[in-house]
Amino acid sequence: MILAFGAWQVIAILVVALLLFGGKKIPELMKGLGKGMKEFKNASKPEEGNTTPDTEEKK
Numbered sequence: 001m002i003l004a005f006g007a008w009q010v011i012a013i014l015v016v017a018l019l020l021f022g023g024k025k026i027p028e029l030m031k032g033l034g035k036g037m038k039e040f041k042n043a044s045k046p047e048e049g050n051t052t053p054d055t056e057e058k059k
Contacts, residue, residue: 005013021029 017026
């Protein structure tokens, strides 16, 4: 089953979230979600400073 949300479903979810959390709390939640996504993205990238002696350029 493919989850395809229509405009009415998205609006209903947003209204319920607004009622549950209030108008002031939602921006804080979105900020925390964005921070978490950024940290996950950075953690999934290979570290640039982590090289092995074989790949390190000789000076």
